[in-house]
Amino acid sequence: MPPIRLETEAVHAGRHTDPTTGAVVPPIHLTTTFERAPDNQLLGPYLYGRQGNPTRDALEEALARLEGGPVALAFASGLAAATAVLQTLAPGDHVLLPDDVYSGVASLVPSLFGPWGVTVSSVDQSDPAQVAAALAARRTALVWLETPSNPSLRIADIAAITAMARAHGARSIVDNTWATPVLQRPLALGADAVLHSTTKYLGGHGDVTGGALVLREAGPWAERLREIQKLGGGVPSPFDCWLVLRGIRSLVARMRMHGENAALVAHFLAAHPKVERVHFPGLPSHPGHAVAAAQMAGFGGMLSFEVRGGREAALAVLSRLTLITRATSLGGTESLIEHRRTVEREDSPTPDNLLRLSVGLEHASDLIADLTEALG
């Protein structure tokens, strides 16, 4: 058979016609336990819901195929997946984060793993020299990448940084939530693991919270993570697995339209006199444009922009929007906008006039009309 392309994988991966009913869409196995035969042998491959469930297996199979790794693990949230990775560290281990990492991860590492003895520092990973300097200064166990980053859309060179991590003897993980495997395949660029908040584009409809890891190889680290998934218990429900799997079926088509709309909105904002700066890697003026063009198949549906006049001006723009919804999160069908500093930790480096926009699947002209009114 010829190689299967991503579009086809997204539609079919993890889909097995139900042998008892012929159902084309796999059923949701809402059961917590699985029966034993009179001889005390299990009737099937499953024992108990936390340890495994057919719907979770189907989702994990699809995730593994999309990211191109042999092992995938589904979790109850993106941060549950991040927690599992950090739980593989030993006391004294050091983690290197991007300085604009997703704020939940920035809080999680010191708050939950500081008492555990894990140390953390951060650099601007859009400059690989800063990563090299950080790795030269101390022993690091885990290099955490997030690209494009949140909310300033900085671009890190995945191949360059994961190669440095490997040479240093550190593991590398890429938070691929914003790009999705449609636009970026970090395992092929050298990462040891990919993390997703499936709450975002993979679920795609703003109706399910979930997370996932996909690993570059099976082996002791994968086995340890599987143990943490089962014993830590941060597992998704069968219904949530099914919703994420359903979202994945249309992922490629959605990402194309998110990307087309975001490019149109970004160009509109870049030309608007009330806008000081637009952060979107698809703009040739973006400092990460060349790296993004090389390592991504498109620039995605996320952007942020700085409103001229500071915090009050930015909040006034928000207040005048009537179509674009004021809410946190991203990756759903509806466009969402947020004053990012409102939800980030106090010492966040995010400018106070920055609005983050998750460009949805509405008609781009309607989004631009709403922004035109709001910017005045």
Ligand SMILES: *Cc1c(COP(=O)(O)O)cnc(C)c1O
């Ligand atoms: C939302 C998000 C997370 C956290 O995921 P949850 O599902 O909310 O736990 C992690 N990384 C990025 C880039 C995100 O956008």
